[in-house]
Amino acid sequence: MSRHYRARGGRGTVHAVDGVDLSVVHGETLGVVGESGCGKSTLGRVLSGLEPPTAGQIRYGGAPLPGKDGAAFRASRRRIQYVFQHPLLALNPRLTVGAHVAEMARVHGLAASATEARRKAAAALADVGLDAALGARYPHQLSGGQRQRALLARSLVIDPEFVVLDEPTSALDLSVQAQVIELIGRLKARRALTVVIISHDLRVVRVLSDRIAVMYLGVVVEIGAADQVYHAPAHPYAVALIAALLRLDPDAPRVPPLEGEPASGGDIPPGCRFHPRCPRAAAPGRALEPPLAPLPDGRQVACHAVAADTARAPWPPLSAGAAA
Amino acid sequence: MVVLAAFAPLIAPYGYAEQDLMARLSPPSFAGGEPGHLLGTDHLGRDVLSRLIYAIRISMIVAVLGTAIGAIFGSALGFLAAHFRGVVEEAVMGLVDVQAAMPFLIFALLVIAFFGNDLALFVVLVGFYGWERFARLARAVVVDAKTRGYAEAARAAGLPPRRIYLVHILPNVASAIVVQLTLNLPETILLEAGLSFLGLGIQPPLTSLGLMLNDSRPYIALYWWLPAAPGVVIFLTTLSVSLLGDALRDRLDSSLR
Numbered sequence: 001m002s003r004h005y006r007a008r009g010g011r012g013t014v015h016a017v018d019g020v021d022l023s024v025v026h027g028e029t030l031g032v033v034g035e036s037g038c039g040k041s042t043l044g045r046v047l048s049g050l051e052p053p054t055a056g057q058i059r060y061g062g063a064p065l066p067g068k069d070g071a072a073f074r075a076s077r078r079r080i081q082y083v084f085q086h087p088l089l090a091l092n093p094r095l096t097v098g099a100h101v102a103e104m105a106r107v108h109g110l111a112a113s114a115t116e117a118r119r120k121a122a123a124a125l126a127d128v129g130l131d132a133a134l135g136a137r138y139p140h141q142l143s144g145g146q147r148q149r150a151l152l153a154r155s156l157v158i159d160p161e162f163v164v165l166d167e168p169t170s171a172l173d174l175s176v177q178a179q180v181i182e183l184i185g186r187l188k189a190r191r192a193l194t195v196v197i198i199s200h201d202l203r204v205v206r207v208l209s210d211r212i213a214v215m216y217l218g219v220v221v222e223i224g225a226a227d228q229v230y231h232a233p234a235h236p237y238a239v240a241l242i243a244a245l246l247r248l249d250p251d252a253p254r255v256p257p258l259e260g261e262p263a264s265g266g267d268i269p270p271g272c273r274f275h276p277r278c279p280r281a282a283a284p285g286r287a288l289e290p291p292l293a294p295l296p297d298g299r300q301v302a303c304h305a306v307a308a309d310t311a312r313a314p315w316p317p318l319s320a321g322a323a324a
Numbered sequence: 325m326v327v328l329a330a331f332a333p334l335i336a337p338y339g340y341a342e343q344d345l346m347a348r349l350s351p352p353s354f355a356g357g358e359p360g361h362l363l364g365t366d367h368l369g370r371d372v373l374s375r376l377i378y379a380i381r382i383s384m385i386v387a388v389l390g391t392a393i394g395a396i397f398g399s400a401l402g403f404l405a406a407h408f409r410g411v412v413e414e415a416v417m418g419l420v421d422v423q424a425a426m427p428f429l430i431f432a433l434l435v436i437a438f439f440g441n442d443l444a445l446f447v448v449l450v451g452f453y454g455w456e457r458f459a460r461l462a463r464a465v466v467v468d469a470k471t472r473g474y475a476e477a478a479r480a481a482g483l484p485p486r487r488i489y490l491v492h493i494l495p496n497v498a499s500a501i502v503v504q505l506t507l508n509l510p511e512t513i514l515l516e517a518g519l520s521f522l523g524l525g526i527q528p529p530l531t532s533l534g535l536m537l538n539d540s541r542p543y544i545a546l547y548w549w550l551p552a553a554p555g556v557v558i559f560l561t562t563l564s565v566s567l568l569g570d571a572l573r574d575r576l577d578s579s580l581r
Contacts, residue, residue, distance in 0.1 A: 050480050069479075077482025084480070089473030094495040103491070107483050154481065 015268055016042040017053075018218035021292070024162075029188060029195040031205030031226065033241065034215035035262060041085070041166055043215065044198045048082040048164040049073065060162070078108050081155035085167040087147035091139035097150040098135025101125060101157050108158045124157035125150070128183060145176035149183065156187065162194045169204050181207055202245060206230045214238045217262060217273045220292060224299020234301045236280050272304065280305040375531050376553050380561070382532040386447055387512040393451025394512075395458050395505050402462025403489060406470065416459060423456040429518070436524045443530075446519075453515055454508045461504050465497040472496075499573070506569025510562030517558055533558050 016039040024030050024047075032040045045051045047058060049065040058065045060080065066072035084090035091100060101121035102114070111117035122132045128149040139147055148168065155163060168184060169177040185208055188195050199205050205212055206226055213223040214235060222235040233239045243255035260277045272290050275281040282305065292302040295310055405416040435449055469475055470493070478488045513533070520534030528535065533554040540550030 048480075069485075074482045074484060077480070082480045084473060084477050086473060090477035092474040092478070092492050092496070095492070103483070103487075104481060107481075107487065 015039075015218045017046060018268070020215075020218075020220050021056075022213060022220060022223065024194060024196060026161075026194055027192055028210045029193075029197060029208055031209030031212045032196060032198045032215060033200065033202050033205050033212060035200060035241075037262065038215045039218040040198045040200075040215050044164045044166050044196060045082065047196060048080050048162070049076060050082055077160075078158055079161045080164075081158070081160040081162070082164045083151055083155050083166060083168065086171055087144070087151040088139060088171070090151055091147065093139060096136050096138055097130075097142065097147075097153075098122070098125065100150065100154050101135070104154055104157050110158055120157055121153075124153040127156065127187070128153045143176075144172050145180060148172060148176075148180050152183070152187070156191070159191065160193070162196075163188075164196045164198070166198045167200070168197065169199065169201065177204070184208060202230065202242060214241065217268060219273065219302065220300075221274065221303065222299065222301045223292070224295075224297070224301075228297060228299050234295060234299070234306045235303045236278050236305065237274050240279075272302075274303075372549060372553050375536060376533075376557060379531045379533045379536050379554060380557060382530060383513055383516055383534070383561075386443075386450055386516045386532070387509055389447045390450030390453065390516070391505060391509045391512045393448060394453060394455040394508065395501065397451070398455035398458025398460075399462040399501055401455075402459040402464075403466055405459070405463045406466035407485065407489070413463070417463070420456040420459050423452075428453050428515070432515075432519055433522075433524060436519075441524065441527060450512055450516060450519075453512060457508065458501065458504060461500060462497070465500050466493055469493045469496055503569055503573045506565055506572060509569075510565045513558065513562055513565075517554075 018039070020043060022030075032043060034040045042051070046053050049058065049060075052067055060076070065080075066076055091097065095103075098118070098121050101124050102111070102117040105111040105120040105124075106114070106117040111120050122135060125132065125135050130146060130149050130153065134142065134146060134150075139150070142150065148171065152168075165184065169180055172180060181204055184195075184197075187193070188208075195208070197205055197208055202212075209226045211224060212226045212229040213220045214229065214233070214237065215221065216237045222229060222233065222238045229238060230242060233242050237258075239255055240258045244257065256279070258277050258279075262277070269276050271286045271288055272278070272281070275286055280303075288304070290302045290304045290307065292300045293307055294300050295306070301307075401416050401419075405413040432449055432453075436446075439445055466489075474496075475488060475493060478492045483492075516532060517534030517537065520532045521538040523538065528539075536554040537551055537558075540547070540554075543550050
């Protein structure tokens with residue numbers, strides 16, 4: 001079975017997401033990385049149907065997603081869940097976390113009685129490693145990691161097919177991040193979930209994803225198998241992003257950090273939107289926006305320079321740090 | 325006051341209409357009056373203390389029910405305005421502005437003049453006093469709450485709007501509305517007293533705090549206890565409800581983190 005999601009468009013004159021065409025296959029995990037403001041959260045919201053695309057459409061299992069609100073939208077939430085970025089904001093301060101989870105089971109028709117809903121909630125909380133006693137607590141009485149788990153339980157109690165996780169670890173301490181990452185890995189393996197993970201943290205995405213999409217200013221500049229993108233990035237932006245990670249490897253090639261600030265979605269440079277900061281920028285990048293073109297190894301990269309490399313030497317792609 | 329109001333018939337030493345014409349205008353017993361009448365008697369020989377206790381009961385009923393009607397009606401309109409926005413919101417807020425611009429006393433006089441007077445109508449009428457404040461407040465807090473993460477997350481989770489409003493937003497905005505409630509209650513007591521004083525409120529032989537004040541008007545110069553008793557009670561009741569409101573606000577605000 002294959003599923004296709006297509007998102008195309010942006011919002012208003014700020015092109016948060018500006019012509020992204022991607023599909024997520026049933027059962028896979030796609031990681032979306034990029035710096036703040038590159039439109040990755042917007043992509044996630046549009047993908048999961050929370051916001052309608054300005055242009056283009058999102059197809060879920062062949063059918064377009066229902067528009068905003070209404071009964072069809074609510075019914076679609078049974079299969080598609082979006083897990084918000086800040087657990088403390090996304091949980092109601094006046095409800096216990098157990099009530100949040102039980103409510104989901106009840107509203108989506110998975111529990112005929114309040115007792116059954118509570119039982120389901122306790123099971124879902126246990127699933128994410130939360131003690132039943134913690135279900136009686138209010139969100140502000142929990143630690144950051146516990147809140148993140150509770151938020152996951154709220155979405156997973158209804159056994160959705162597709163989950164978008166928006167920065168699932170950004171609100172957490174480093175040690176707790178590792179636990180939550182491990183938890184997400186376990187949960188998705190057991191449930192055959194289709195997942196999109198949005199994060200600015202490449203390491204989080206790499207551990208959990210089958211494929212990685214690198215976004216810059218509202219477009220996907222590189223997408224491919226997680227190991228390819230992580231170990232041998234092709235797009236100059238992806239190269240810089242990965243080189244910016246701290247790595248305990250004295251032999252790793254040194255890539256100079258990027259100059260300048262990213263432009264905003266309201267003021268996108270003409271041509272290749274990365275060219276003002278690109279170490280490999282040349283004439284074509286100033287004039288023409290590069291298309292997302294396939295490389296011989298299967299991934300897709302939107303870069304004139306990489307396309308020229310590939311034309312000259314089909315394999316391997318010439319890029320810094322090419323040591324997969 | 326609440327206890328007095330609830331158990332008036334048990335506490336009051338005499339019936340509210342019971343007359344003792346032989347003991348008319350007796351001063352309070354501590355000021356040299358008859359020992360049986362703690363706060364003295366009025367011009368018809370009725371026990372002031374007993375009438376006062378019944379008056380508290382009536383005034384409380386009118387004020388509490390009236391405020392509740394105003395709070396529910398106004399808050400519901402405010403929620404509707406915040407939910408639908410657009411035309412509905414403009415209509416509700418327009419109505420609010422009209423109500424706010426109209427002196428309520430004139431409005432009340434008009435309604436009573438047209439429909440006559442009975443207790444139920446009077447309670448409803450008093451209920452309309454202040455609804456516009458609840459509407460305005462509820463609209464503002466709900467519009468604000470809708471932008472909070474939890475409301476957005478509840479929508480994203482697939483919860484129906486009614487549930488989002490009642491289970492998620494209402495408990496979070498209730499504290500503001502409750503505080504407004506305690507601000508409005510004393511005003512409603514005063515409104516009842518004012519209308520009754522004008523003879524438009526509670527009708528004899530029933531009594532209320534305002535009516536007692538009105539009845540005592542001709543006797544102020546000689547028989548001070550007649551206006552003093554209901555006056556002090558009005559003062560104490562409104563003051564204590566206001567203080568309660570203050571305490572409630574402090575309590576509700578600090579309960580969050």
